Amino acid sequence: MKRNNKNIMKIHKKRKWGYIGLVYISPWIIGFLVFQFYPIVASLIYSFTDFDMMGNANFVALKNYIYMFTKDRDFYNSLKVTFLYVFYAVPLKLAFALAVAMILNARLKAINIFRTVYYLPSIFGGSVATALLWRFLFMREGAMNNLLAVFGLPDAGWLSSPKLALFTLSLLTVWQFGSSMVLFLAGLQQIPGELYEAAKIDGASRIRTFFKITIPLLSPIIFFNMVMQTVNSFQEFTGAFVITNRGPLNSTYLYVMKLYYEGFQYFKMGYACALSWILFAIIITVTLIAFKTSKSWVFYTSGGGR
Amino acid sequence: MKKKVYIKKFIQYTFLIILGLVIIYPLLWLFFSSFKVDNEEIFGSLNLIPAKWTLDGYINGFKGSGQYGFDLFFLNTFILVVPTVFFTIISSTIVAYGFARFEFPLKKILFSLMLATLMLPNAVVIIPRYILFNYFKWIDTYYPFIVPAAFAGSAFFVFMMVQFLRGIPIELDESAKIDGCNSFVILLRILLPLCKPALFSMGIFQFIWTWNDFFNPMIFINSTYKFTVSLALRMTQDTATIVIWNQVLAMSVLTLVPCIFIFFISQKYFVEGIATTGLKA
Structure with missing residues (x-):
């Protein structure tokens, strides 16, 4: 009897100890409710109104969404521009990061210095300073055109040509390939050297080794980088806003920039909320598709992948 | 045989150096151009190194074009960034401790919710926020940055800390518990000293991200005298009709300096931070 009591006490004590956890996470719970959950719900509700920041919010049912898909030509343009941006930036950045990581993976001295140098641009993230630098380098009188002139080539219109401007912007994010590179490098270092030796003995070519060993073993990291970069690229704003703004013929009018203009310049807050939900839906859909297709090409060795 | 190895090494190093120069060239161009005399030299000459070094860009740029100088903008940025970083570290550690070391009802659901917010685009919540x-009368103040940070607003850092705490053996806590330590003392005396690398990583990343952030300050701050450096830099592009580039570039260099400084003194944590949590940008 006494012993039983003691056990119950023990369980009680353990449970009580566990409940203390709730106290520790309580700041997050409050923060989540106020700064995340409420805004999400509010955003959804606003998206069905014509809220304009002056305090008037009338329920307009699906009008925002209908307008978006039937009348707003900028909407389709922004979608196109954003998808194109993702399409330029993500593969280029990943390919570049992987290539550099493979070179750095060679056992050379002073590799840390190179890694540091290659990483350096990445610490500036989406800063205004690097965006200004890009503008400065690629503007009409800028260094890149001067360089072309040395070879007798004309002004490429890096930022002024509707065809090229978006690509020039995506180069800025490719330049900041550091964190993808670091992850690839960590992945490459985990691939057992014996695999390559065995392949060499079997007479496999380098290209074959790359596609049959490196890529499959690295696929969880490739996948992770791909998803993260895609999600980030869909939300690109600062670079485009500072360098070209809407760009020639709205060719760099990215989706989040449109959202900013609708919400904070034209004060169509309700409409901007509707736009943000479409963006959210697109990002979720693309991520889900990535996860679905990943089963066919991402290999998780036991304990290997993240 | 040996000769072949040397040649291979030589080619590898040459390639690495050229690639490094290409990658770093824009930054060098930025740095040296900020010391050039005027736009004519900046755009007219292909020379990287200035013909005549001048600090005009820095001196005039620092004064600013309007009423306010960059000393104010730098001060503002520190006033915004330092508390944000400070509260992020404290709140994320406490919350992560709760998730990593205690069993309570709904823990799994709450943890998944927190991870889900990692995927939530800022654009979706920015307008309601x-x-x-x-409504709180926080527009044109730094509260929109500091207060959410105090409530563990960045799921990324909580997750990073949880991962790190999970790597510390729970036996340490348990023996301290037997010795009669309460849970807060365990966190403070036993776990925190072991968490130093993670705390550093968190501080570094949050500093750099907040320092470089442009979108949020642009939305939440209106008055010029409260501008952060990124807002002030952007302003140089629309106030003057003719952009005096050596000033703009000089100020760009100055805004990058704190990040570069932190990067070089804390490289170890940088790379570890990315490699252990596997994230971002």
């Missing part, structure tokens, strides 16, 4: 902060 603006409306909410407007």
